[in-house]
Amino acid sequence: MTVNPQIVRDPPLTGVWSELVGQEKAVAVLRRAVGGQAHAMSHAWLLTGPPGSGRSNAARAFAAALECAEGGCGACNDCRTALSGAHPDVTLVRTETLSIGVDEVRELVRRAAMSPSRGRHQVVVVEDADRVTERGADALLKAIEEPAARTVWVLCAPTPDDVIVTIRSRCRRLHLATPRDEAVAELLVTRDGVAPELAAEAARAAQGHIGRARRLARDEDARSRRDRILALPTGLNDLGDCLRAAQELVAETGQEAAAATADQDARERGELEKALGFGTKGARPRHAAAAIKDLEDEQKARVKRLQRDALDRVLTELTTFHRDVLALQTGAVRPGEEQRLTGSRLVNAGIADRIRQVARSSTSDRTVRRIDAILEARTALETNVSPQLAMEALLVNLAPRG
Numbered sequence: 323m324t325v326n327p328q329i330v331r332d333p334p335l336t337g338v339w340s341e342l343v344g345q346e347k348a349v350a351v352l353r354r355a356v357g358g359q360a361h362a363m364s365h366a367w368l369l370t371g372p373p374g375s376g377r378s379n380a381a382r383a384f385a386a387a388l389e390c391a392e393g394g395c396g397a398c399n400d401c402r403t404a405l406s407g408a409h410p411d412v413t414l415v416r417t418e419t420l421s422i423g424v425d426e427v428r429e430l431v432r433r434a435a436m437s438p439s440r441g442r443h444q445v446v447v448v449e450d451a452d453r454v455t456e457r458g459a460d461a462l463l464k465a466i467e468e469p470a471a472r473t474v475w476v477l478c479a480p481t482p483d484d485v486i487v488t489i490r491s492r493c494r495r496l497h498l499a500t501p502r503d504e505a506v507a508e509l510l511v512t513r514d515g516v517a518p519e520l521a522a523e524a525a526r527a528a529q530g531h532i533g534r535a536r537r538l539a540r541d542e543d544a545r546s547r548r549d550r551i552l553a554l555p556t557g558l559n560d561l562g563d564c565l566r567a568a569q570e571l572v573a574e575t576g577q578e579a580a581a582a583t584a585d586q587d588a589r590e591r592g593e594l595e596k597a598l599g600f601g602t603k604g605a606r607p608r609h610a611a612a613a614i615k616d617l618e619d620e621q622k623a624r625v626k627r628l629q630r631d632a633l634d635r636v637l638t639e640l641t642t643f644h645r646d647v648l649a650l651q652t653g654a655v656r657p658g659e660e661q662r663l664t665g666s667r668l669v670n671a672g673i674a675d676r677i678r679q680v681a682r683s684s685t686s687d688r689t690v691r692r693i694d695a696i697l698e699a700r701t702a703l704e705t706n707v708s709p710q711l712a713m714e715a716l717l718v719n720l721a722p723r724g
Contacts, residue, residue, distance in 0.1 A: 337396035338383040338405065342376050343509050343532055344501030351496055352380070356387045356394065364494035365469040367476045368451070368485060371498030374531020378416070378449045380498060381476040385412045388474060389441040400441060411441035416449040420627050427458035431465040434473045444473045451477035452484035459486050466492050500530035503663040510539050522661075526669055529642070551639040555692075556676060558721040568713035571636060572629075575709075579628035587621050630703055633713070637703075640720070641696050642669040643677070648689045650681040683722070695719035 335342055339349045348369075354362040367384070371377040386404035387394030389411060395401055403409035413433050415422070430446055438444045448454070454462060466475055466489060475493075482490050503525040509532070510521035516539045527548065528535035537544045558564050594617055598610045646668045649655040660668040668674055681689075699716040703709060 337392075338386045338390070338394040338401050340396065341379050341532075342383065342498075344505040344530075345376060345380065345498050348380060348496055348498050349383075352384045352387065353393065356384070365474055366466045366493040367474070368482060368490055368493035368495045369476065369478045369498065370481050370484075370495065372480060372500050372530070374528065374534055375498040375500055376532060377478045377498050378447075380496075381447045381449065381478050382414065384476060385409075385414075385445040385447050385474075388443045388445055404441075404445075409441065411438040411444050413446045414449070415447065417453050420453065420623055422448070422450065422454045422458055424455060424457040424461055427454060427461045431461055434465055434475065435470050437470070438472055442472070444470065445476065446473070447476045447478070449478045451489075452479040454485075456486075459489060463488050463492075501532060503530065506530065506532055506535050507663060510535060514540065516540070522663055523672055525663065526667065526671060527642070529669060548639055551636055552643055552670060552673060554640065554717065555643055555720055556680060556722075558717055560721075561718065564717040564721055565714055568710060568717050571633070571713050572709045575629045575632035575636070576625075578632055579625045582628055583621065583624055590617060590621070629709065633703060633709055634700065637696050637700050637716075640716075641693060644689050644693050644696070646670050646677045647681045647684070648686055648693070650678060651684075651686040651689060692720050 335346065335349055339353075342349055351362075355364070367381075369377045369381050369384075382405050383394060386396075386401045386409075389400040389404050389409060390398055391400070392398070400409065404412045407414040413430065415426075415430060417426075430448070434444060434446045436444055463486075469475070477485065477489070477493060479485050482495060485493075503522075506528065507518070507521040507525035510516040510524060511518055514536065516524070520539055524535045524539035527538055538548065554567060558567065591614075594613060598613060600610075646655070649666070649668065655666045655668055659666050660671045660674045668677065670677060695716055699712050702712040702715075
């Protein structure tokens with residue numbers, strides 16, 4: 323199967339905007355603001371869009387373009403440092419814990435009130451504005467209501483409803499759409515050198531999430547993990563299978579999260595011990611135990627969040643499987659349409675035979691109940707139910723007799 327280069331009809335984006343695949347309309351709005359067109363600019367923006375749509379990349383590109391003398395060339399020092407987080411007048415915030423508290427927001431407000439030291443604006447990008455706590459939101463609201471003259475706030479969230487109404491009402495909203503599968507596949511082929519067939523498969527599986535598509539296309543281990551998850555619905559024969567599979571999923575995602583943070587944890591521990599005077603002859607740091615405990619609590623919260631994110635990806639893959647089953651059961655996808663990149667098609671076209679088998683052996687009502695069970699598991703994880711209990715309950719409901 324080949325990816326037709328004529329499928330993507332929009333002109334290619336260049337400079338700092340080049341990563342925003344399929345977001346030509348949103349980029350046009352941001353470019354007009356950078357260019358100073360009348361009524362196009364705002365001191366506060368709220369960029370929303372589904373996971374993988376590129377809202378964080380759009381916010382970074384916008385920040386770089388605001389500092390760039392050429393409006394986002396992508397090659398100058400201002401663009402490069404703004405995108406990397408090294409620009410002195412661009413603050414990039416992405417929390418690694420479950421929330422952004424009031425103390426962190428107050429520090430951002432302090433930074434936002436400063437005049438630019440080198441650039442044209444003082445830009446504060448909050449990539450996880452939906453994680454700001456209630457007290458933090460109160461502090462943020464005051465800063466947005468009374469902004470400094472050359473300060474620009476760029477908030478990112480999945481939907482406007484994820485940000486409190488008093489903040490979102492004071493921001494200019496810009497929604498990013500889910501990139502088209504054919505546009506993502508074309509990017510993988512032309513920019514990353516991925517084979518067309520693999521690019522198409524990864525684009526379908528990622529459902530518009532560009533970062534996820536790249537991982538699937540370039541990382542064989544990521545594809546293997548996904549294959550194991552998609553094998554679960556047809557590999558659960560009894561209660562023992564469900565309990566074992568749940569335990570393995572929780573253990574694997576926990577190990578994945580711990581490994582992802584190990585280097586950072588060690589670096590933070592070393593820096594704290596150095597600041598406290600550990601290793602200094604005769605030093606007896608005051609409050610050392612409390613400081614170390616606070617750090618350990620923060621690190622545990624970070625691991626917890628990463629594990630929850632990993633389990634959420636498991637739920638997403640299971641949802642795509644049952645979505646495909648339901649599509650066949652209801653006739654939404656007809657024979658011969660499975661491999662398409664547009665219109666009616668299967669997300670998991672590579673295992674179409676297995677999906678057809680499940681569709682024939684079950685009913686659409688039962689499939690809907692299984693999708694509901696996945697949604698309930700997601701809600702349970704968000705409300706801090708034990709991951710083990712949440713996954714056990716889910717897999718019991720997904721078993722053939724569930």
